Amino acid sequence: MMIKNKKIAIVGGGPGGLTLARLLQLKGANVKVYERDIDKDVRIQGGALDLHTESGLAALTRAGLMDEFRARYRPGAEKMRVMDNQAKIYIDQHAEKDTETFGDKHHRPEIDRGPLRDILLGSLDPGTVVWDSHILSVEPVQDSWKLTFQNGNTDTADIVIGADGANSKIRAVVTDIKPFWTGITMVEGSIKDAEKTAPTIHKLLKGGKIFAFGNEKTLIVSSKGDGSFGFTTACKTDEYWHKESGIDFKDNKQVLAWFKAEFSEWGSVWHELFAGENTLFIPRPQYCMPLDQKWETRSNITLLGDAAHWMPPFAGEGVNMAMLDALELSEALTDPAFADIQTAIASYEKGMLKRFSKIGQGTLFNTEWMHQPDALDDMLTMFSTNIVKQARFVSKMFIHVTLVPFVRKVAGLSPKQTVLT
Ligand SMILES: Cc1cc2nc3c(=O)[nH]c(=O)nc-3n(C[C@H](O)[C@H](O)[C@H](O)COP(=O)(O)OP(=O)(O)OC[C@H]3O[C@@H](n4cnc5c(N)ncnc54)[C@H](O)[C@@H]3O)c2cc1C
Structure with missing residues (x-):
């Protein structure tokens, strides 16, 4: 095996990095995961x-972890209520009968990030994850790499995989291609005891998800198994609004005042989301890697997940792509058909970048239509049985996803440009 006797360093213990570690260990590889969190419990895991x-389930299946997944996923958590900005319900999946099950193409079972992380961590050999390992740099030393961490530690590895998320340190060693600004900022909030702090929304949520649309803005709420819930607002802003607005996102009163002003057409029912003193807010400006990105494959370093193809979360593909990257990379690195590690990485990167180009287009399409005036109508059309309306929506999507990039290409324009103006 090509990677026999090689030390593999995976930088980042998110879903992508941990899935890769598991899949490689199943093949007998020598793997370490370097994670900046000081331990597994230090950070609240998101929604x-x-x-x-x-993708995601295919990777878990190959990792032999489907029994653990079935034991910890949350049936019903995927059920969605689509609302307008006054919380009027237009679509209610809670009222529909379940038709999908494991193995069906469109089955999308939900799991909280914490349990998913626990499943992956629990599947690794003891000591695989080196906590408190915030990487500062990787430097080539002959045919291998020297890793330097913020805590003063160093280590070496023969192969490095950057799975360190959207602001990856490893990415700069692989490529100088930067993400582009999409025109949208999300504000993420997480509420601990949701039933007490936000009782009305808690009732509306029914243990599932809320997608609310209005005035070119979105509000998405999703329940978690521990009684908490996460939510995100999203609207069009300037690129550096999160810094230049002067809002202190640690001060909930300031965030509520901003929401009341920015979402002024929205009903007061949503205000309780911002009322709790313990609610944590994080502004998240949304970027996307260029859809046509390509780089020259290095001999023993590569990227996966957000580090490779950061994109907005409006298609729900980020985690799934990260886990599928892990599956495809683990297979390439252990495939005897490849002459050497560089050829294996080249094959993985080719497939991964091609896949991202397509998924990224769909994601940008969603990002754009969810924040335009007809968003709710379009959403209802997607779910409606009205064939004429659906055909109109599909043709709109076709124009955006296929024709616009084609015209850009013919005109010699890069997709590196603001999506929303
Ligand atoms: C608000 C929000 C909602 C989202 N909703 C969805 C959704 O519904 N569905 C979906 O599929 N995706 C969603 N995403 C996207 C999804 O979270 C990411 O695409 C996914 O987590 C990527 O996985 P990853 O393993 O590549 O990176 P990450 O999950 O970002 O993991 C990277 C890991 O690397 C560590 N790290 C970072 N820097 C360093 C360093 N210098 N040294 C060492 N370690 C480091 C981090 O601590 C982290 O553990 C959402 C994202 C956000 C922000």
């Missing part, structure tokens, strides 16, 4: 994730 049959 629930829906895993897709062909």
Whole structure:
């Protein structure tokens, strides 16, 4: 095996990095995961994730972890209520009968990030994850790499995989291609004892998800198994609004005042989301890697997940792509058909970048239509049985996803440009 006797360093213990570690260990590889968190409990894990049959679940299946997944996923958590900005319900999946099950193409069971992380961590050999390892740099030393961490430690590795998320340190060693600004900022909030702090929304949520649309803005709420919930607002802003607005996101009163002003057309029912003293807010400006990004494959370093193809979360693909990257990279690195590690990485990167180009287009399409005036109508059309309306929506999507990039390409324009103006 090509990677026999090689030390593999995976930088970042998110879903992508941990899935890769598990898959490589199953093949007998020598793997360490370097994670900046000081331990597994230090950070509140964000909202629930829906895993897709062909990607996230395919990776878990190959990792032999489907029994653990079935024991910890949350049936019903994927059920969605689509609302307008006054919380009037237009679509209610709670009222529908479940038709999908494991193995179905469109089955998207939800699991909270914490349990998903626990499942992956629990599957690794003891000591695989080196906590408190915030990487500062990787430097080539002959044919291998020297890793330097913020805590003063150093280590070496023969192969490095950057799985360190959107602001990856490893990415700069692989490529100088930067993400582009999409025109949208999300404000993420997480509420601990949701039933007490936000009782009305808690009732409306019913243990599932709320998607609310109005005035070119969105509000998405998703329940978590521990009684807490996460939510995100999203609206069009300037790129550096989160710094230049002067809002202190640690001061909930300031965040509520901003929401009341920015979402002034929205009903007061949403205000309780911002009322709790313990609610944590994080502004998240949304970027996307260029859809046509390509780089020259290095001999023993590569990227996966957000480090490779950061994109907005409006298609629910980020985690699924990270886990599918892990599956494809683990297979390439252990495939005897490849002459050497560089050829294996080249094959993985080619497939991964091609896949991202397509998924990224769909994601940018969603980002744009969810923040335009007809968003709610379009959403209802997607779910409606009205064939004429659906055909109109599909043709709109076709124009955006296929024709616009084609015209850009013919005109020699890069997709590196603001999506929303
Ligand atoms: C608000 C929000 C909602 C989202 N909703 C969804 C959704 O519903 N569905 C979906 O599929 N995706 C969603 N995403 C996207 C999804 O979270 C990411 O695409 C996914 O987590 C990427 O996985 P990853 O393993 O590549 O990176 P990450 O999950 O970002 O993991 C990276 C890891 O690397 C560590 N790290 C970072 N820097 C360093 C360093 N210098 N040294 C060492 N370690 C480091 C981090 O601590 C982290 O553990 C959402 C994202 C956000 C922000």
